[in-house]
Structure formats: C-alpha cells, structure tokens
Amino acid sequence: MNRTTIDLWVGIFVTMGIAALVFLALKVGNLNGAQLADPYPLTAKFDNIGGLKARAPIKSAGVVVGRIDSIKLDPENFQAVVAMHIDSRYSFPRDTYATINTSGLLGEQYIGLEPGGDTDVLKPGEVLKKTQSAVVLEKLISQFMFSKAAETAPAAAPEPSK
Amino acid sequence: MPMHYSGLAMLDGTVSAFRNIGTRVINAVWRLGYAARFFVSIMAASGTGFRRFNLILREIYFSGVLSLIIILVSGLFVGMVLGLQGYDTLQRYGSEEALGVLVALSLVRELGPVVAGLLFASRAGSAITAEIGLMKATEQLDAMDMMAVNPIARVIAPRFWGAAISLPLLVAMFSTMGVYGGFLIGAVHIGVDAGAFWGQMQTAIDFQRDILNGVVKSVVFGFAIALISVFEGYDSDATAEGVSRATTRTVVTSSLAILGLDFILTSFMFRG
Numbered sequence A: 001m002n003r004t005t006i007d008l009w010v011g012i013f014v015t016m017g018i019a020a021l022v023f024l025a026l027k028v029g030n031l032n033g034a035q036l037a038d039p040y041p042l043t044a045k046f047d048n049i050g051g052l053k054a055r056a057p058i059k060s061a062g063v064v065v066g067r068i069d070s071i072k073l074d075p076e077n078f079q080a081v082v083a084m085h086i087d088s089r090y091s092f093p094r095d096t097y098a099t100i101n102t103s104g105l106l107g108e109q110y111i112g113l114e115p116g117g118d119t120d121v122l123k124p125g126e127v128l129k130k131t132q133s134a135v136v137l138e139k140l141i142s143q144f145m146f147s148k149a150a151e152t153a154p155a156a157a158p159e160p161s162k
Numbered sequence B: 001m002p003m004h005y006s007g008l009a010m011l012d013g014t015v016s017a018f019r020n021i022g023t024r025v026i027n028a029v030w031r032l033g034y035a036a037r038f039f040v041s042i043m044a045a046s047g048t049g050f051r052r053f054n055l056i057l058r059e060i061y062f063s064g065v066l067s068l069i070i071i072l073v074s075g076l077f078v079g080m081v082l083g084l085q086g087y088d089t090l091q092r093y094g095s096e097e098a099l100g101v102l103v104a105l106s107l108v109r110e111l112g113p114v115v116a117g118l119l120f121a122s123r124a125g126s127a128i129t130a131e132i133g134l135m136k137a138t139e140q141l142d143a144m145d146m147m148a149v150n151p152i153a154r155v156i157a158p159r160f161w162g163a164a165i166s167l168p169l170l171v172a173m174f175s176t177m178g179v180y181g182g183f184l185i186g187a188v189h190i191g192v193d194a195g196a197f198w199g200q201m202q203t204a205i206d207f208q209r210d211i212l213n214g215v216v217k218s219v220v221f222g223f224a225i226a227l228i229s230v231f232e233g234y235d236s237d238a239t240a241e242g243v244s245r246a247t248t249r250t251v252v253t254s255s256l257a258i259l260g261l262d263f264i265l266t267s268f269m270f271r272g
Helices: A005-028 A137-156 B002-051 B053-093 B096-137 B140-146 B151-190 B194-204 B207-234 B240-269
Strands: A040-046 A057-060 A063-073 A080-086 A097-102 A109-114 A130-132
Touching: A005 B053, A005 B096, A005 B151, A005 B194, A005 B207, A040 A097, A040 A130, B002 B053, B002 B151, B002 B207, B053 B096, B053 B151, B096 B140, B096 B151, B096 B194, B096 B207, B096 B240, B140 B151, B151 B194, B151 B207, B207 B240
Parallel strands: A057 A109, A097 A130
Antiparallel strands: A040 A080, A057 A063, A063 A080, A097 A109
C-alpha cells in the first residue's frame, strides 16, 4: 500500500480539527485556568445566599482560591449550607470572614474570604463561622424607604398640634 | 338524481384524501423502521469497514477535506457578524468587554454545531446521497452483491463513518474561525480591549458545560446527517428522477433533523 495525497490531506484535516478543539479548550474555555491543586473542603452557613450558584468561585483579595461544590438548606435552622473546595496552597485563619459579593453591577455572585488575625488556620472540613449574607436589593431599598419615612414622620406629626 | 351523484363523488374525494394521508403515514413509519434496520446493518458491517481504513480515509477526504473552504469561510463571516451585532447591542449597556463571551458562547453552544451541520448536510450529505443513488440506478450495488461483496460494508459504511468523523472536526474549526472572526472585528477593527475580550471569555466559558456539550451536539449531528444521507441514497428509486428526489430529501430531512435534535439536546443540557 502506497502513500497517497489523500492521506496527506486527511492528515492535515484531522490535525486542524484537533488543533481547533485544543484551541477551544485552552483559549476559549478555561481548562488550564482555575485548576485547583489538591483541594480541601470547607463549609460556610449563610442566612441568605441571594443568587449564589454551585461552581461559583471563591476569591480572596480578588484571586480565585476555590470553587463551590454544593448549596443545601439546613433543615434545623433554615440556613444555607455552602460546601466548597479550597486550593491546598492557601490556608486561612480561623476567624476568616466569608461574604457574598457581586462582580460588577450585574455580574455573577461569588464568595469573598477576608482573612482575620487568628494564628490557627482552618483545617479541612471545618466550618467558617463568621459570614455575611448576600445583599438583597429589595431589602436595601425598603430599609432606605422606611428610614426616610421614619425621618419625615416626626416632622410631620407635630404639625396638626401647632 | 344529479345531487346524489355529486354527493357520492364528494364522498369519493374525501375517502381518497384520507387514503392518501394514511398511505403517507404508513410509508413514513415503514421507512423509519427500515432506516433503523439499515443503521443496525451498517454498525454490523463496520468491523470490516474499519479494517479497510483507507476506504474511510477516502470518504473523510471527500466529505471533510473538500468541505473545509465553505466551513472556514462561513465560520469567519458568522463570527465577524456576531462581533458587529454583539458590539452594537452591548455598547448600549456599556459592557462591550463582554463581546468575547457573547461571540464564543453563541458559537460554541449553538451556532457552531447547527450552522456547520446545515452547511455539511447540503455540501457533503447531498453528494453522498447522489453518489449512492447513482450507484444504485446503474446497478453497481447489485453487481457487488452478485460478486459476493457486501455493498453495505464496501460502499455504505465507509461513507457513513467518513461523514460522522468529519463533522465534529469541522464544527470545531468553524467555532474557532468564528471566535477569531469576532476577535478581528471586535478587538482589531472596533477596538475593544483584547485582554478583556479573551479574559472575560475564559472566565465565562466552562469547558464541560459549554465546550463538551457543543462537541456532543456535533457528534450527534454527524451521526444523524451521515445516516440520513446514506439511507436516502440506498432507498432512492433507481431512476434519474428518484436520485434527484432523494438528494433533495437528504437536505430537507437533515436540516429538520439538526434543528429538532438541537432543541432536544439543548433542553437536556441547559435545563438548570
């Protein structure tokens, strides 16, 4: 069996196809990006997680250090239990603060870790105790409106007595 | 008396219309069953087909390599149009940096598999059907059978696998060209920041959810187009008119199959 030009063309074709797939995987997707090195688990409980979703990033000082595995509701005290994996290169103090932030005005939500000053670090499987819920825009607006109403109410009340 | 006759004639017309519908439905179901059996016999004959790999290589050349130009050029233009249209919409919200995400996401998830599949069905699928149909019309398939050469293993299976292997590779190239076209228009021509273009794209696009699902779609479409093309050719009437009808049917059926399958696959993949 001899080599033919068709073989060459098919070889070029298949190589181009595989190169395109690799391009899609590496350059368009993030296959090489946020690979976690030997991650360890942590959990955190929030009163309200807003629009947080599984696989959302965990960031500390803006750097991605982990990902969310799952989000469940604790049937005992009705808190959201967020299970996450953190890159083992990073360890955080025990009094680390976990907050739910939004990237940009309309971006996706992520968990931000703000390290405290404790000398002990969080061990695998431990629970982050200090958390801050997601900011719910409706609550914020209603709070603002009620406080405005409370400000104007005493001013309006004395008027009839005058 | 004339009324009676005309009433009977009307009844006769209605009956034949119903009969016509019935024949069409039965025929469609019959062909579907025949196609399923045909698919099984292709699979059964594929063992011998793969042992003579140069046959498949030849078919990859005819359906894949020769479709390269149309796929690459259309991918580039689709990406450039996405870049222009996407920029026009995104800049109203002041988020033109998300252009990369828009271009790549729409290409990798939907436009790549669907548009490349439609192009492939009309460029390569129709050629396969016409070739097999003509072989049948000129009794070449019967002649092979006479010589104890199984035409399904010798003619059908290589063409089926050639098309089924080619499409996923073509779709990947289409999406790549599209992303590059969007980059050319968005970053080079309009002046969106190139770093933001690639960076936002990489954070927003998930390998498993977006790219692998796109590859799964292209594989499914490849099998569907390949089966429809070889089946329509094999099942065509052995006349010039029959071959032309079968070729038309290949393009119509493949296009509808791609769009229908795309809806079903999307509803499974992106439900949550």
